[in-house]
């Protein structure tokens with residue numbers, strides 16, 4: 745089984761395409777400024793936040809490296825009605841170069857969000873660490889924290905909000921565990937290299953990590969008054 749997974753993984757790396765086949769079932773491909781403005785206005789009308797990722801012309805290595813995390817995040821939020829996503833390929837979208845978004849100003853890829861507060865100009869991504877932006881945004885939790893904060897939503901919270909059935913069942917199962925057990929479980933999940941897992945298991949691993957981090961934080965605060973992790977609840 746492991747050999748099969750490794751083989752599948754090597755094939756997908758060798759192909760090195762930016763998006764999985766079903767990516768544009770969850771994401772709109774934006775071709776010009778009018779289309780972007782219309783999507784922003786639609787999002788504002790529905791009280792949504794639109795996240796847009798620009799990739800360079802031609803495909804830049806940093807864009808390729810960050811792509812799997814973006815792809816997993818948009819897929820994970822596919823059923824969340826508060827957020828929508830768009831992709832821009834600058835080789836095919838001349839009118840989306842330059843002002844006011846200045847793609848590439850902070851490196852590749854460029855990710856911005858648009859909602860009622862930002863209007864069609866959108867807002868910059870604000871970095872959380874001293875890493876390069878694309879390295880920081882390769883971390884699934886950083887990417888999802890950003891979407892949750894800017895989108896004023898949550899992927900899945902401990903009360904079950906926006907969670908899928910599997911997450912709800914999992915929360916019920918692990919909620920009763922002790923702090924030490926939870927920390928051990930979380931450590932095991934973080935020790936796995938998600939790139940070596942098949943796609944559906946990748947997402948499930950990443951979703952459970954977040955649940956465990958939230959539960960650990962909640963229990964730590966309850967038992968000791970403070971938390972050792974920076975993850976927001």
Ligand SMILES: *[C@@H]1O[C@H](CO)[C@@H](O)[C@H](O)[C@H]1NC(C)=O
Pocket residue numbers: 762799803833834835836
């Ligand atoms: C962007 O468009 C160019 C030109 O059509 C194409 O060669 C390239 O593969 C596209 N990149 C992505 C990420 O879709």
